[in-house]
Amino acid sequence: MSEHSRTSKGIHRYTYEEIGERTRRLADALEGLGVTKGDRVATFAWNHHRHLEAYFAIPGMGAVLHTINIRLAEEHISYIVNHAADKVILVDAELLPLLENVKETLHTVEAFIVFGDGEDVPETSLSNVYAYEKLLAKSNPKYEFVKDLDENANAGICYTSATTGNPKGVMYSHRGIILHSMALGLADSAALSEKDTILPVVPMFHVNAWGLPFAAVWFGSTQVMPGPQFTPGILAKLIEDYQVTLSAGVPTIWLGLLKELESGSYVTESLRAVLCGGSAAPAAMIKAFESKYNIPFLHAYGMTETSPLVSVSTLKSYHENIEEDKKLAIRATQGLVIPGLEVKVTGSDGELERNGEDIGELMIKGSWIASEYYKDERTKDAFRDGWLHTGDVATMDEEGYIKLVDRTKDLVKSGGEWISSVDLENAIMDHEGVFEAAVIAVPHPEW
Template sequence: MMDTPLLLTSMMERAEKYFPRKEVISRTASGIHRFTYKEIGERTRRLASALTKIGLKKGDKIGTFAWNHHRHLEAYFAVPCSGAVLHMVNIRLTQEHLTYVINHAEDKILLIDPDLVPIIEKIKDQLTTVQCFVIMSDEKEIPETTLHPAFSYEQLIDDGDPAFNFISDMDERTPAAMCYTSATTGNPKGVVYTHRGIVLHSLAIGLADTLGLCERDVAMPVVPMFHVNAWGLPFAAVWYGTKQVLPGPSFTPKILAELIEQEKVTITGGVPTIWIGLLKELEENQYDISSIRALVCGGAASPKGLIRAFEEKYKVPFISGYGMTETSPIVSLSTLTSEMDSLSLEEKIVIRSKTGLVVPGLDIRVVNENGDVPCDGATMGELIVRGPWIANEYYKDERTNDAFKDGWLYTGDIAVMDADGYVRITDRTKDLIKSGGEWISSVALENALMSHEAVYEAAVIAIPHPKWQERPLACVVLKDAYRNQIFEQDLILFLKGQFSNWWLPDEIIFLKEIPKTSVGKFLKRTLRDQWKHYYSNAE
């Protein structure tokens, strides 16, 4: 067999050659922009040329601090196809963590959206490796800034070479990109992705039994491009010639609904909070979203009520998935097998709510102190993963030994596996509730609460208890129409038929909103800190 390297260069070259007229729709601060892949390819080569002129060298780390738009997509390819490493910096990190990841990665150049410039200005004097800044504005004139030296993105690419040759003789294991975890505890951990890993991950999400991404699709990655490669959708979409819709800065559920309707989006991906917001918009206003063949949800467990609403009311297939920064990210998806065709809608919703079947190319196990757990859908253990697009270490971080053992990634997620091999994440190890020596799944309680018609969001946390070690406390946000109409006893009664009494939360606290992480997950650490003295104060 020929030993040809798997490189990102071939992905962009394929789009330029075979799909020059396919579009990338990009929403920026000034409005909607339309580019063909021929134009994107030329702009990407100009960017690679321009960055090389201002100092990019093979192996350098080049940071992006940006939303989902065409310039970010161009950087996705221009940087790694020039032999450097693209570092997608999470725009929602704290100043402390931003400074840490940029310095730890040793970013040499930062590409920044104009509305995000003030954030970097606040930490510029603490950045030890950055040599220059590129402002990704729609205008050629850069806004007034204290960053120095600062260049205009559009001016740079005007001066770049449209026929710039990508590096095509790299080893496929050359680093191409990197992201850092969102760090709920300690400093963020860096994960490096190779050309080989990205190409194989892109191939996997084009399989019919995974996401089936193809040329005919219109893909809208709502998950941020600074978070785990936007789940790999931008890379794969370029390779397959898929039309892309990039929703840009500060989008709202209304903007997403309009883009879906106008551009006939067929596949989109985001976290549950995004789809909860979109569902609310759909219930309040009229939109045609019938073009969607797959709404992909990850980052947290998908409430059954949310799945039911999209599947039953809007006839939109809802696919739950599982992955991590360390896994590129897709590990499993709740696609249905042929044996499940005859199941009832309710039975299918149960399967859709799981994190699904492992995708081809990866191996998974669920293990506890006794070894591999039985596939009974009840016995819990830690999910471990291995495969060609799974990281094998953290970048310059001693915590590698805690997560990577004997060729497996220990995810820290507690799961069960059923007889069909479908995985259901029951909790993070740190979020499990141990009450009276028995485990309670906060995720199961959250999903049940969010299936109630009055509940908008719910997070369940463990709080210290003088007798039982820990007890579950539920934090709930009601939908506007149900405020002052639904009370604690209503929700407790709703849960009683679904769980043993000792699983039920001792209290339900109603909040205006639940704090969230930088990527839209519930920030349980903040809630635990807020309510950790609940029982001691009560005494």
């Protein structure tokens, strides 16, 4: 039950008991800067131990954690800081220039706290800047977290990029985070437990690192944070050195790691699985991990609006004896819905048959699914009749496996049914029919 964090000075190691004390110190420091219940406090940082402390200090004092994607365009950084009305921003020292570039447009921020190893504030053109470690050193280690919080109160907010227009804010309640964390411990999802050592490669500014930091602390899993500017070689060495059992990231991360494993010599026997989401993973890559390196590959699906876990592609008990190519085909789907959620695929006439062939829009509802965008009129397009309309086009088979086919923005409608733009092009080339088509454009909510 510990945490290992890669920093500029090497690997920082400490226990959850120490994390608890520092988390309380941070909450006390934020209160001293005027942060109160309901205020938004932003983070602008990589994956490391100080960021983890903010994950618990901010919601613990009744404020709202706002993780800002450091890769957003400057105008979008300004927009979401002002839209969320962030009162304080905690920022990595090396990322200060990105905020300095937009400082004149940040209208609600009253203070900046700089994550770093020292107690001196780095040179910056920002005003009201504090050194993180210096603040913590003089703060109360026995600060008491708020005890009368409504479980439906907001604990966090993330912004998802839109196809057009400004990013959209998605609020997460304390209740939703708890239920989502519990779901990550289910045997047929990520199966987190105290025995695990977790390496969250997915950024902590991206849908709360898929909820892994919250769940790992709750279950007592050891966490290994990769820090800034990591490489596939660094990830492979962290897996080997700290006996990582579960890691999570997007397909490009696993492609890079796969190439590193093929070119180097690393011990990865500790890995019981890698969790992959964000976009479809190539079947060949899944096969390489499972066949060549004996690392189970968990293909998952979710969105910012879904906290994000919706489904994981696991095999059922009677799949163990089927042919390997059929197993791989199952692994390459988006999988089975996690208990606690409802999903359906709908067409123009309602819910479609679960036959693995009929395609329509995937719709989701459940206890950790958002019900609106924060102060955004686009809510009415995505949230209707209690369901999240994902904009993802999918099929569902009789076993319940979801398979994404395309985005609705890449499809056309013919006779009330969805047709892939690729299939349409082929049909036109083959002179197989004439289509009266209208392109359907739906914002793409990224995971």
